[in-house]
Every structure is written in structure tokens, then in C-alpha cells.
Amino acid sequence: MKKVLGLVTSHRKLGNSELLVKEIMSNIPEECSREIIRLTDLKLESCKACYRCLQPEKNCPIEDDFNYVLSKIKEADALIIGVPVYLLGPHGYYKMLTDRLLGAENYAKYTENKPCVIVIPYGTKGWEGYSKAAVMVMPRILKMKIVDCWQVHATLPGDSLLKSDNLKYAQSLGLGLFNGYEYKSGTRECSYCGSDLLRLLAGNKVECPICGAQGTLKYDNIPDFTDAEYYRFSNKEMEEHFKVWLTEMKKRFLTERDKLKEVQKGYKDKDWWIKP
Ligand SMILES: Cc1cc2nc3c(=O)[nH]c(=O)nc-3n(C[C@H](O)[C@H](O)[C@H](O)COP(=O)(O)O)c2cc1C
Known part of the structure; x- marks a missing residue:
């Protein structure tokens, strides 16, 4: 039996993220188990930059709920993410989780090609900010198949499903979850990763800040990406960054530790830290 995991990153009970995730999950026609994690109910600390997770099968040593969330993501056959826009980006706790996925290359063998639906409620038209591009980073580094990344205008809790079009669309996402659909980028989005933000370069060129395609x-x-030579989320580039480059950095750290300590020394006694 398939397992479907909902990941709601909103503290608001019965808010739009929760309702949309639940509506999508309710309409999956296949026999499946359903579980939902409310990320904001869990304890997530910030990454401590120890790089232990770069080693295969090594758990994050931080004693919080991250390893639980990761194990649930790994065992799920599909992921339904609901995360609202807060101050022009995704809710901060979602970024906290994304930051903890430096070991993505080790986790992707569990998540690769599994369907992932993203819903992003936002309260004010024109205030979506960078949320769409940012939310897609997590499923992209886990090499999941993004079925859709849907920004839903909804201010008050429940607003999202007051509109019958939204209700129907959420239902269709559930119905088609395991049908092999994949998100198709819009004409003004990066055709590789779907980011709706593009960086302007000289000579009529643009670069996607998320996947690096030019x-x-x-x-x-209208951007044309047919000649792009680089795509950060390709298997080759992902391995190069997360396995080769980051591992090289760990080695460089060991060989240059004394030199680095020398630089740090001059700042050690500037003990101006404050805490409440
Ligand atoms: C702290 C905070 C910041 C917000 N910032 C934005 C914003 O920048 N842009 C926007 O469109 N909506 C913003 N909203 C509105 C929410 O995105 C919107 O109400 C959404 O439906 C909340 O989803 P939820 O019900 O799942 O929590 C903000 C809400 C809060 C509480």
C-alpha cells in the first residue's frame, strides 16, 4: 500500500495550508495510508554545519525532530507540501527544514522521482515575493518529481476552499497524484526548474538563480533556455556539489586548519555577545 505524507508548515489550525493538503490527500483514488506532519509543532534546530550528514547513512547528530521528519519523507511514496507565504517568502520553518538537507545526495535515493505537490497560500495579490522559487528547492534537491507548484490566493483561514475552482483543482491534484504528471514551466519561468524569478545578465541573457540554467x-x-549548458539539479551537478566539492572542503579544512585558526585568533577576545 502506498504511503502519502502531508507536510504542513503553518501554525494556524484548519488554515489554508492544512485544508488544501487535506483536500488533495482526500482525493487520492489509490489505496494508501495518509499521515500529516505539522512542522511548526515539532522542534527543529538550525544546522550546526558539522557536515556529518555528507557521509552515507549517517544521521544528523542534533537531538531534535529532524531525523523523524526525514525518515517519514524517505518512506513516503508521495509528498504534499503546504506552506504559506510569510513576508514575501516561505514560512521560516520550511527554510529551517530545507537547511537541514545538506545530506540530500544520500537521501535522494529514497525520494528520487516520487511525486510531490506544493501548495502555497498567500494573502495579498502581488505579495507572493520569492516564495515559489524558494519552496521548490527542497523537492528539487531530493530529486522528487514536482507534480505542481500552486500558489493560492487565500487570506482568511478557509478562504482557499471557498472558491469552487480551487476546490476542483485541489481534487484534481489528488486524483492525478500517481498518474505521472510533471509540472510544466510557464513561458516566463525557468524551463528547467520552474522558478518564476530570473537574474538579468549582460547581452540579453538571463540566469535562473535557483538552478543556474542560463x-x-x-x-x-520570453526566455529561451534551449542552449543552457548547466543545470544545478542534474544528477551530475548534484553529485559534484554535494559529494565531491563539499567533501573536498572538509579535507581542505583539515589541511588549512592552523592557518584558519590564525585568522580567527584576532577576533576571539572580542567577546561582545549578548543574550536575553
Ligand atoms: C506573519 C505573516 C506574514 C505574512 N506575509 C505575507 C506576505 O508577505 N505575502 C502574502 O501574500 N501573504 C502574507 N501573509 C498571509 C498568509 O500567507 C495567508 O493568510 C495564508 O493564507 C496563510 O496560510 P495558512 O492559513 O495555512 O497559515 C502573511 C501572514 C502572516 C501571519
Whole structure:
């Protein structure tokens, strides 16, 4: 039997993220088990930059709820993410979780190609900010198949499902979850990763800040990515960054530790830290 995991990153009980995730999960036609984690109910500390998770099968040593969340994500056959826009980006706790996934290359063998639906409620039209591009980072580094990344205008708790079109759309996402659909980028989005933010470069070029693909602006500023040579989330680049480059950095740290300590020494006694 398939396992479907909902990941709600909102403290608001019966809020839009929760309702949308539940509506999608309710409409999955396949026989499946359903579990939902409310991320904001769990304890997540910030990454301590120990790099232990770069080693295969090594758990994060921080004693909080991260390893539990990760084990649930790994064992799920599909992930339904609900995360609201807070101050133009995704809710901060979602970023906390994303930051803990430096070992993604070790986890992706469990999550690769599994379907992931993202719903992002936001309260004010035009205030979506960088949320869409940012939310997609987590499923991308886990090499999941993004079925959809849906930004839903909804201010008050429940607003999202007052509109019958939204209700129908959420239902269709549940119905099609395991049908092999994959998110198709819009004409003004990065055609590799779906980011709706693009960095302007010289010579009519644009770069996707999320996946690094470069394209050329064509008629009416529509980007064309057909000649892109680099895509950060390809298997090759992911391995190069998360396995080779980061492991090299660990080695460089060991060989240059004394030199680095020398630089740090001058700042050690500037003990100006305060705490409440
Ligand atoms: C602290 C805070 C910041 C918010 N910032 C934004 C924002 O920048 N842009 C926006 O469109 N909505 C913003 N909202 C509105 C929420 O995104 C919106 O109400 C959403 O439906 C909440 O989802 P939820 O019910 O799942 O919590 C903010 C809400 C809160 C509480």
C-alpha cells in the first residue's frame, strides 16, 4: 500500500495550508495510508554545519525532530507540501527544514522521482515575493518529481476552499497524484526548474538563480533556455556539489586548519555577545 505524507508548515489550525493538503490527500483514488506532519509543532534546530550528514547513512547528530521528519519523507511514496507565504517568502520553518538537507545526495535515493505537490497560500495579490522559487528547492534537491507548484490566493483561514475552482483543482491534484504528471514551466519561468524569478545578465541573457540554467531573452522578453549548458539539479551537478566539492572542503579544512585558526585568533577576545 502506498504511503502519502502531508507536510504542513503553518501554525494556524484548519488554515489554508492544512485544508488544501487535506483536500488533495482526500482525493487520492489509490489505496494508501495518509499521515500529516505539522512542522511548526515539532522542534527543529538550525544546522550546526558539522557536515556529518555528507557521509552515507549517517544521521544528523542534533537531538531534535529532524531525523523523524526525514525518515517519514524517505518512506513516503508521495509528498504534499503546504506552506504559506510569510513576508514575501516561505514560512521560516520550511527554510529551517530545507537547511537541514545538506545530506540530500544520500537521501535522494529514497525520494528520487516520487511525486510531490506544493501548495502555497498567500494573502495579498502581488505579495507572493520569492516564495515559489524558494519552496521548490527542497523537492528539487531530493530529486522528487514536482507534480505542481500552486500558489493560492487565500487570506482568511478557509478562504482557499471557498472558491469552487480551487476546490476542483485541489481534487484534481489528488486524483492525478500517481498518474505521472510533471509540472510544466510557464513561458516566463525557468524551463528547467520552474522558478518564476530570473537574474538579468549582460547581452540579453538571463540566469535562473535557483538552478543556474542560463537562457536568452527573445521576443517580448520570453526566455529561451534551449542552449543552457548547466543545470544545478542534474544528477551530475548534484553529485559534484554535494559529494565531491563539499567533501573536498572538509579535507581542505583539515589541511588549512592552523592557518584558519590564525585568522580567527584576532577576533576571539572580542567577546561582545549578548543574550536575553
Ligand atoms: C506573519 C505573516 C506574514 C505574512 N506575509 C505575507 C506576505 O508577505 N505575502 C502574502 O501574500 N501573504 C502574507 N501573509 C498571509 C498568509 O500567507 C495567508 O493568510 C495564508 O493564507 C496563510 O496560510 P495558512 O492559513 O495555512 O497559515 C502573511 C501572514 C502572516 C501571519
